[in-house]
Amino acid sequence: MILGLDFPPVSQLTTWKVLFGGTGLFGWTRVTVQIVLSVAIILTFFFIAGRRKALVPSGTQNIAESAVDFIQDGIILQSMGEEGLNWTPFMLTLFSFILVLNLWEVLPAFQMPVTAHIAIPAELAILVWVLFNAVGIKSQGFLTYFKNMAFPPGVPWPLYILVTPIEVVSTLFVRPLSLAVRLFANMLAGHLLLASFAVLSAAMFTANAIYLRPFGILPFGLLIALTGFEVLVAFLQAFIFTILAAVYIGLAMHPEH
Amino acid sequence: MLVLAAQQAGELATGLKTVGAGIVYGGAAIGPGIGIGLVVASAIEAMARQPEASGPVRTTMFLGIAFTEALALFGFVLAFLLKG
Numbered sequence: 001m002i003l004g005l006d007f008p009p010v011s012q013l014t015t016w017k018v019l020f021g022g023t024g025l026f027g028w029t030r031v032t033v034q035i036v037l038s039v040a041i042i043l044t045f046f047f048i049a050g051r052r053k054a055l056v057p058s059g060t061q062n063i064a065e066s067a068v069d070f071i072q073d074g075i076i077l078q079s080m081g082e083e084g085l086n087w088t089p090f091m092l093t094l095f096s097f098i099l100v101l102n103l104w105e106v107l108p109a110f111q112m113p114v115t116a117h118i119a120i121p122a123e124l125a126i127l128v129w130v131l132f133n134a135v136g137i138k139s140q141g142f143l144t145y146f147k148n149m150a151f152p153p154g155v156p157w158p159l160y161i162l163v164t165p166i167e168v169v170s171t172l173f174v175r176p177l178s179l180a181v182r183l184f185a186n187m188l189a190g191h192l193l194l195a196s197f198a199v200l201s202a203a204m205f206t207a208n209a210i211y212l213r214p215f216g217i218l219p220f221g222l223l224i225a226l227t228g229f230e231v232l233v234a235f236l237q238a239f240i241f242t243i244l245a246a247v248y249i250g251l252a253m254h255p256e257h
Numbered sequence: 258m259l260v261l262a263a264q265q266a267g268e269l270a271t272g273l274k275t276v277g278a279g280i281v282y283g284g285a286a287i288g289p290g291i292g293i294g295l296v297v298a299s300a301i302e303a304m305a306r307q308p309e310a311s312g313p314v315r316t317t318m319f320l321g322i323a324f325t326e327a328l329a330l331f332g333f334v335l336a337f338l339l340k341g
Contacts, residue, residue, distance in 0.1 A: 074316065178327055185330035192337075240323040
């Protein structure tokens with residue numbers, strides 16, 4: 001082989017060494033430390049932003065207020081309407097949590113998106129699933145909610161044989177599954193891409209064949225471009241998760257006729 | 258022919274699994290590729306016909322891209338799960 005590229009197995013990117021706490025359920029890896037740091041960062045940011053309560057915001061309060069405006073105008077008003085404005089704290093927390101967890105991908109010392117482990121997206125998807133079922137049951141009554149979900153009104157009754165299984169499976173199973181897998185797969189794919197190009201650049205820069213070494217600048221340039229792209233993907237995936245959660249809860253509040 | 262190729266590489270099971278992983282992602286990438294092209298094409302035409310609606314059209318375009326791209330990424334993740 002010309003390059004002698006020795007790509008490490010995929011498990012090296014997804015299994016982390018336990019730092020302390022034993023190898024059981026309560027072991028702490030570096031990823032766990034990243035989760036705790038994310039929560040601390042978000043809490044600190046919003047505490048500092050809300051401390052002075054000036055009428056004309058400036059500095060940190062300005063950023064926090066523009067984030068709240070973005071959630072309200074871009075996500076809640078478009079999917080849940082006016083009465084969804086009570087959901088602003090939940091949507092803002094969801095959005096900022098996923099955004100900070102995704103952004104660990106591009107930070108030089110860590111470079112591991114926490115959402116590349118299936119645990120966090122699965123837990124958030126289950127949370128959204130429980131929420132939209134609970135909102136539907138609470139606002140429409142237990143039996144009416146399931147009747148409206150399984151037998152959508154306005155469909156001629158012979159088509160129910162075809163439509164009902166599709167509707168039930170798609171609402172009860174496909175929605176949380178696709179929410180979790182979309183976030184997880186996007187972040188894992190980005191992580192694998194960055195790792196592949198980093199290994200390729202390193203191998204080319206230290207190749208035994210001297211004439212290959214200057215060409216290492218090509219995968220290195222693409223690595224820089226891909227890192228910028230990963231920031232966009234992190235923001236986009238957090239936005240998509242939040243707006244889908246808002247759409248599902250809005251659909252459960254007032255079902256479309 | 259696939260069996261022959263995998264057999265010559267040495268181990269039948271891992272060879273077939275790797276070939277399968279390649280087929281999984283290759284097949285999964287066709288549909289979303291065409292789908293995302295259609296979504297963005299409609300979005301561009303809408304933005305050209307009515308430039309003042311660019312904001313909501315752009316938001317809806319990103320939503321459509323995320324939905325269709327999810328299917329391609331299911332295939333990508335399955336390919337890596339198959340490869341072991």
